[in-house]
Amino acid sequence: MPQKFKVVVTRQLIDEAQKLLEDVSDLDVVQWPSEDQPAERSWLLDNAQGASGLLVMLSDKVDQELLDAAGNDLKVIASFSVGTDHVDTAVLRKRNIRLGYTPTALTDAVADLTIMLTLMAQRRGGEAIGKVIKGEWPKMPWSPLLMTGPQIGGSTVGFLGFGRIGQATLKRFIPFGIKRARYLTSKPGQPAKEDHFGLLKEGKIPIEPAQNWEQLARESDVVIIGCALTPDTKHLVGKDFLAKMKKTAVLVNIARGPVVDTDALVAALDKEAIFGAGLDVIENEPNIPADHPILKQPRCVLVPHIGSATIETREQMATESVKNLLAGLKGEAMVNEVQL
Ligand code: DGY
Numbered sequence: 001m002p003q004k005f006k007v008v009v010t011r012q013l014i015d016e017a018q019k020l021l022e023d024v025s026d027l028d029v030v031q032w033p034s035e036d037q038p039a040e041r042s043w044l045l046d047n048a049q050g051a052s053g054l055l056v057m058l059s060d061k062v063d064q065e066l067l068d069a070a071g072n073d074l075k076v077i078a079s080f081s082v083g084t085d086h087v088d089t090a091v092l093r094k095r096n097i098r099l100g101y102t103p104t105a106l107t108d109a110v111a112d113l114t115i116m117l118t119l120m121a122q123r124r125g126g127e128a129i130g131k132v133i134k135g136e137w138p139k140m141p142w143s144p145l146l147m148t149g150p151q152i153g154g155s156t157v158g159f160l161g162f163g164r165i166g167q168a169t170l171k172r173f174i175p176f177g178i179k180r181a182r183y184l185t186s187k188p189g190q191p192a193k194e195d196h197f198g199l200l201k202e203g204k205i206p207i208e209p210a211q212n213w214e215q216l217a218r219e220s221d222v223v224i225i226g227c228a229l230t231p232d233t234k235h236l237v238g239k240d241f242l243a244k245m246k247k248t249a250v251l252v253n254i255a256r257g258p259v260v261d262t263d264a265l266v267a268a269l270d271k272e273a274i275f276g277a278g279l280d281v282i283e284n285e286p287n288i289p290a291d292h293p294i295l296k297q298p299r300c301v302l303v304p305h306i307g308s309a310t311i312e313t314r315e316q317m318a319t320e321s322v323k324n325l326l327a328g329l330k331g332e333a334m335v336n337e338v339q340l
Contacts, residue, residue: 004028005052005329006073010039010060011080017318024326045069053325055080062087067095076328080321082106082165082308084338085229085256093340100324100334103164105316106308110280111168113307114254117278118173118222121250122149124276126301150221150248150275153177158210158220160184160236161227161255167196169224170207174199180206184216186232217244222252229256237261242268250276254307257283262294269297276300280307 006028012035013021021029030047032039038059048054048070056062058081067074078100079087092099120126124147131137140146155178159166162183170181183192189211192200200207210216213236217223223245227233237251238261245251251274253260262283268274276299282288285305294300308317324334 006030006050007053007055007325007329008044008047008051009055010044010057011035013322014315014318016315017322020319020322020326048074052076053078053329055321055325056086057081058083058086060086062092064088064091067091067097076100076325078321078325078328080317083228083256089338089340098328098334099338099340100321100328101336101338102317102320102324103336105320106313107164107168109310109313110165110254110307111172112310113280113303114165114169114224114226114252115172117252117254117280117301117303118224118250119152120301121252121276121278121299122152122222123147124149124299127298130298150250152222154179155221156180156182156219157222157224158182158184158216160213160216160223160225160259161233162192163194163226164196165254166224166226167192167199169226171197171199174204178205180208182208182210182216182219184210184213185227188212213241214244217241218246221246221249223249225251225253225255225259227255227259229258233259235259235261235264237265239264239267242273245274247273248275250274250278252278253282254280257281257285265300266293266297269299279303281305 004026009029009031011032032043038057044060045066048066050073051070052073053076055078062077074097076098077087077092080102082101082103084099084101087099128147131140153176157173157178159181162185166183185192189209191209195201225237236259242264265277269277279300279302282294282302294302308314320335327334
């Protein structure tokens, strides 16, 4: 790189990625000092000035204000995430700024967690552990109907969004003996654009597009939300969707919180209109106070957005983000780039 590029990185990174960044001699790196606390917005706006590249987390909003603060040298945003709903892609496109992201690194980790949340929701894992921790086991000796829940084998699993993560989840569900899968993408009723793992060709179980969300909600024993957050998907799972679900069905959200209307979910759980829920994400996260009504729902398991939190995956996401940043500065091919 002939010139020195200023880059701003909004977190301390895991070893290998940090080293990769520090080893590039032509970079002037400004880095938020914390590993676990998000960069303050005012810090980011102040430091972005004159930057050629920004490496950001999903908690950093990339919008007109930030791009204006950075100025005309900005060439690349590298997002440490698969989701890009925190980025105003229209503004990037207008200013010809490239966007890197990490869609392939986290597929397995998130699919694994999706299985965990599904089984926790069906088998009442949160509720069961809660009772033991509270010392309630002596009051509930083994009995034939104690803590029973629906079984994954024989289920119809419905996918709202059927990209890599959805398909990797389905691949894991098939050996559990599920009966069929339905999926809904932005093109209802049409076959999935990509068959990431050859499952659609394989034909082990029927895997079919749903005609609309109503059909998906009505037929599924498990609904997995894996779609991007867009104006069309915000609150897609609300009162009407939940009302169409089976009483024995569970809802699992590993995508973005606002796809589900939390108040509607709390109401559905209160009325036992659905069996349970497993959530990795929720609206307004991480600001969920201890008295939030969702936390009072025994049949809802909520974990703090840890879908991709395996050591291996986070290392890979960090390394790929740095590679994307450097490729963007040099005008080279990124590991993964959003086509704006
Ligand atoms: C992402 O990368 O968008 C995920 O939500 C992180 O787990």
